[in-house]
Amino acid sequence: MRGGPGVREISVRVEAVTPTLGGSTQARAIDEVDVFRASTVRGHLRFWWRALYAVPYPSASELYARESEIWGRAATNRGGRSAVDVRVEVEHVGRIEPSDIRLSDSKEGKATPGAYALWPARGETRTNTPTAPRLAPGTRFRLVLLA
Numbered sequence: 001m002r003g004g005p006g007v008r009e010i011s012v013r014v015e016a017v018t019p020t021l022g023g024s025t026q027a028r029a030i031d032e033v034d035v036f037r038a039s040t041v042r043g044h045l046r047f048w049w050r051a052l053y054a055v056p057y058p059s060a061s062e063l064y065a066r067e068s069e070i071w072g073r074a075a076t077n078r079g080g081r082s083a084v085d086v087r088v089e090v091e092h093v094g095r096i097e098p099s100d101i102r103l104s105d106s107k108e109g110k111a112t113p114g115a116y117a118l119w120p121a122r123g124e125t126r127t128n129t130p131t132a133p134r135l136a137p138g139t140r141f142r143l144v145l146l147a
Contacts, residue, residue, distance in 0.1 A: 007146055007147070008146070008147050009144065009145065009146050010144070010145045011142060011143070011144045011145075012142070012143045013091075013140065013141075013142050013143075014140065014141055014142070014143055015137075015138065015139070015140045016094070016135065016137055016138065016139045016140070017137050018114065018117065018137055019097065019114070019118060019121075019134040019135060019136060019137060020094075020134060020135040020139055021118075021120060021121050021132060021134050022132075023035055023036055023037065023040065023135075025037075028121070028132040029132075029133070030096060030133050030134070030135060032093075032096075035090050035093050035135070035139065035141075036088045036090060036139075036141050037088070038086045038087060038088045039086075041086055041088055041143060042071070042082070042084075042086045045071075045084075045086065046067065046071045049067065049070065049071065050063065050067055053066075068080060069083060070082070070083050070084060071083075071084060083147055084145055084146070084147045085145070085146040085147070086143070086144075086145060087143070087144040087145075087146070088141050088142070088143060088144075089141060089142040089144065090139075090140075090141045091140040091141055091142060092138065092139060092140040093135065093139055094135045094136035094137060094138045094139040095135070095136045096133050096134070096135060096136075097133065097134050097135070097136050098131065098133045099112075099131070100112075100122075100123060100131050101115050101118045101121060101122040101123070101131055102115060103115045103116070103122070118134070120132070121133075121134055
């Protein structure tokens with residue numbers, strides 16, 4: 001934990017408005033204990049920082065240097081810890097939805113709402129891959145950033 005008088009904290013409540021896929025260390029699985037992992041959220045924040053703030057840096061190496069100052073870098077001879085501490089406090093876990101994903105209406109039933117966005121979770125009869133479970137909308141967590 002960061003300490004001292006210069007610590008700044010941002011706390012944001014996040015609610016999933018679409019089904020949530022994955023979140024586990026295993027592909028196509030939901031981790032029921034660690035629903036949203038801080039390391040995963042950090043990776044998403046790092047990606048979006050890079051996407052939003054890349055323009056002022058004239059080279060990829062300069063962008064990487066600044067990104068590493070903020071988000072940390074791998075433990076090499078020039079490794080370094082992140083200046084940002086990311087915490088995730090899960091408040092509510094939506095129900096797990098294991099049902100098939102239907103891309104269109106058929107005699108088996110109506111199309112799954114948002115089926116196109118759920119394409120990665122659909123089952124494959126050809127490869128005997130089951131439909132991936134997903135968390136229903138409404139899953140909530142508090143994201144806390146300390147720097």
